[in-house]
Amino acid sequence: MSSIIGVILWIILCALTATLAERKGHKGIGYFLLALFLSPLIGLIIVACISNKTQKLCPYCKNAIDIHATVCGFCGKELTKKNSTNAEKEKWISERIVELISTGKTATDAKIQAEAEYSVEK
Numbered sequence: 001m002s003s004i005i006g007v008i009l010w011i012i013l014c015a016l017t018a019t020l021a022e023r024k025g026h027k028g029i030g031y032f033l034l035a036l037f038l039s040p041l042i043g044l045i046i047v048a049c050i051s052n053k054t055q056k057l058c059p060y061c062k063n064a065i066d067i068h069a070t071v072c073g074f075c076g077k078e079l080t081k082k083n084s085t086n087a088e089k090e091k092w093i094s095e096r097i098v099e100l101i102s103t104g105k106t107a108t109d110a111k112i113q114a115e116a117e118y119s120v121e122k
């Protein structure tokens with residue numbers, strides 16, 4: 001019985017490692033597997049050391065600001081370089097595809113419509 005509790009605890013700690021990694025903008029599943037096979041303790045230590053991808057440095061005042069910020073909260077300068085990366089586009093489109101499929105569209109139709117909507121909205 002106690003071994004089952006141990007296994008459950010192990011998995012919970014692995015999930016915690018994954019959650020913390022996700023919060024830092026990293027792929028949670030990779031850290032989950034790492035913690036699962038090595039040790040959640042090692043996983044947590046590694047997650048504590050990895051850089052936070054959800055923040056960037058303001059090019060003007062060098063303060064850490066949100067990665068999606070368009071205006072620096074410290075010096076108020078506008079960050080003209082657009083942060084809409086391909087990854088964000090893919091994420092937006094894939095979320096929209098799921099929405100469209102749930103309304104009864106086929107995957108192909110949903111993809112075409114989502115891409116068309118993205119180009120209009122952005």
Ligand SMILES: [Zn+2]
Binds near residue numbers: 060062063072076
């Ligand atoms: Zn700044």
